[in-house]
Amino acid sequence: MNTSPRQKILIVDDEPDIRELLEITLGRMKLETFSARNLGEAQALLQREHFDLCLTDMRLPDGTGLELVQHIQQRDPNLPVAMITAYGSLETAINALKAGAFDFLTKPVELPRLRELVSSALRLPTAGGLSTAIERRLLGDSPPMANLRKQIDKLARSQAPVYISGESGSGKELVARLIHEQGPRASRPFVPVNCGAIPSELMESEFFGHRKGSFTGAVEDKPGLFQAAHGGTLFLDEVADLPLSMQVKLLRAIQEKAVRSVGGQQETVVDVRILCATHKDLEAEVSAERFRQDLYYRLNVIELRVPSLRERRDDIEALAMHVLKRLAKDTGQPEARLHPQALEALKNYRFPGNVRELENVLERAHTLCENRTIEAQDLRLSEGNCTADGAMADLTQVDNLEDYLESVERKLILQALEETRWNRTAAAQRLSLSFRSMRYRLKKLGLD
Template sequence: MTRQRALIVDDEPDIRELLEITLGRMKLDTRSARNVKEAREWLAKEPFDLCLTDMRLPDGTGLELVQHILLRHPQVPVAMITAYGSLDTAINALKAGAFDFLTKPVDLGRLRELVAAALRLRSADGEELPVDSRLLGDSPPMKAMRKQILKLARSQAPVYISGESGSGKELVARLIHEQGSRGDQPFIPVNCGAIPTELMESEFFGHKKGSFTGAIEDKQGLFQAANGGTLFLDEVADLPLPMQVKLLRAIQEKAVRAVGGQQELIVDVRILCATHKDLAGEVAAGRFRQDLYYRLNVIELRVPALRERREDIALLAGIMLKRLAEGTGLSPAKLDDDALEKLKSYRFPGNVRELENMLERAYTLCEDDRITTSDLRLADSVPISENGEANLAQIDNLEDYLEAIERKLIMQALEETRWNRTAAAQRLGLSFRSMRYRLKKLGID
């Protein structure tokens, strides 16, 4: 069996020797280069499964080598070695396409983890990855996003997933995780807006028994649960500023300390995050730390809104209706032509989630397994024109219209916070008392 091979690029003999010995013990053959020129010569002569390169080299930079490998040998994962504390350099390397980075002095445990992850990714090259049945659509925006997901899955870089509510940001995060080197490790999603402020530190980092009232036993935090895998921070813009500071430190140090604990625990976690808010706008308004923003937003992936890919609506609707029929054991229903055209012209502020809810309701109401425009009840879905204005032609009663808007927004806030009423009230800028009144008025249980 052919041994896997790594290229080590560093102008310091001691570092090269340390890396050669460590990788040799991992049963890898190694080749060493002192500069960019020698590295390019090795790459031209032999195939490699991994490259480790220093940032500063006598005749150039590690970034130049990363770009060369991406262009000439895109299947080879590259990890950058940087000086301690040079996070800006590491982030630039990730943006340039590096798989991951290490800081000097090199932590051998971290090195072995990185090499193992890179080789798992390399061994999957050449396998045909099917289009995931959960990420449907043949429109140009969806085809482009699927390609981006495959590319991001090859990296360990933090990714900021932007997009409107209901567009499928968590699904995108899950696919990046599953198709990468951490796919067999935990994927831990957390809605940052649904955690009470006073419990955040304990939820993220865990706590020790007796560290506060109610701490009757040791508890593992989200970082510990995601160790080796991916932590997905949904609605990250909702984190309060004090928690943002602690999160930034955990990401930078790759270590956490439980509430009431004395020792830090090293954690190996890839961070993916999302929010429906404009995160750059939150930074400008002083509600989100700029340093954390730059640490999380190494690469941005935007999920298109449903109205930007209207050609996918027919496909999505057909598959959703088929699933509904399979779930109920009843015969499948079909959209008539007028109903489909109405869906294609609708703005869908709630995106794919709203389409699914609309079709479930229509499937229940329709007769003779045929869904008509009246079954869609688009008037209940807050009619909006293409320019974002209310469509007066479809409004019969102002009070009913306003109540429909209120109901829609409250339901959306409840769904996004997993029916945590306190968090939903905060999302809407309401007191809990006011939220309780509105739930009772609208008959929402």
């Protein structure tokens, strides 16, 4: 970390003791400090000086720290602002993060946590290189992708928890990695975990670790995922699959910033940024009482939606070319070309599996094609997911009309659920069904 005197920190607090504590602590870090007692003084200093970080109390004599965050966001959005709040004012801190604050501290200020926050803020990449780096990894020039890149750029400069929503295969983990890699924790671990893949009886041990002898098979001490991600980012994929008992323990770990291993007597302090994702409608899961509302609000400080491939068809050609180049490099063969009709078929396909399905389709076609040219038939796309009208059913594929109609009904209902992020009410409206009729069909098809 560059700690030259040129790095300037603005401290905004009306309590002299707090200002002095912050000035002494930051001075020992060889940082230059400027202090303001109120909102007016802070705004005046911001006009005269360039700062690398601002620390502000929430309550000020002539306004609030939230107003200062908003003021800075409008005039210098690249300046990180950390909010100092009273202990237990979690809602205030969350509002600050939503307004654009980098992070928050609670009173009484813990000096190790203060130094950690300041060091993290000063490691932020300079604004300019972010968008270029994201663009190289997140392909596509469509408006939805341009907006997504802009949001990633902004969220990388924050420590706010982010809930990444989107359909399966749309690239949620890539988005999480980019947020991590473009932020101040880039040199620290990025630990992804699929919450649906861990057996429920092993979850506590996997997340928090265990001590030797704490249960049968615990032959040595083992750190958990939180400890492994210390200083970095913990990405909870398919977080909606966590059982309620584990949700309680996860909430406590996030709130207390500490974990206790299975069989352990003491808590271990952990510093992790939480990013989570699921293809399900998390709000609907809360309504159905399958997901805790308090955990939902703690994780969903900021929601970032990843668009489906259907919403950015203009990107399909660029994505396909990128995949074919990669396949040629991986196999050591000349690059295959897409026949115009094959490209048109891809653009007319619904891609329920999104980018992941596009990659699989092209990998199969790359193997099957002749003369290094991928024809439309090489793609082997499912007709049920093509958007072209007028296709007739192949009667040789229909053994039983009732079963066939039920399979079509199932596909359409699943498609509507995926397009509405598993919001049953919205899916029913999409299919012009009453909610009661939708509920009946879901039960009949075993989708409830």
